[in-house]
Amino acid sequence: MKNISRICVVTLLLWLSLPAHAQLMLLLQNQQYSVYVDGSSIRQDTPQVTLTVLHDWVAPHPIYTAYYLSSLTRQLFDCVQQQSRVLSVTYFEKNMRYGKIILRSDDPSVWQPIPSQGVTHQLWQRACSPSE
DSSP, rough: HHHHHHHHHHHHHHHTTTTTTTEEEEEESSEEEEEEEEEEEEEEEETTEEEEEEEEEEEEEEEETTTEEEEEEEEEEEETTTTEEEEEEEESSSSGGOOOOEEOOOOOOEEEEEOOHHHHHHHHHHHHSSSO
């Protein structure tokens, strides 16, 4: 319990130190990770919407011969066809996109259908719901 409290405090301090132009909005959080959407990054080209998404992990995740604690993804959602694709992804050594870049890919993925639940479904709902 102490470790989770310490991680929450560190995550909050890192989040507060992000640049003012990054309007991170918490989409979901559990004991394993937090997912944020950068509100300033939302670009709507009807019927497609681009979001920048920050995944922040509690425990390190392996990628090739290294480990990462956060990733920043540009993701494109087609609201009509109900599909998405990753445009780019950057993996960071530390939480909240800090530390050295472990890996970066600007190769777009293939279109994938939106699942009926999970993180991608919640991101699709955020991207394709009418503005509040």
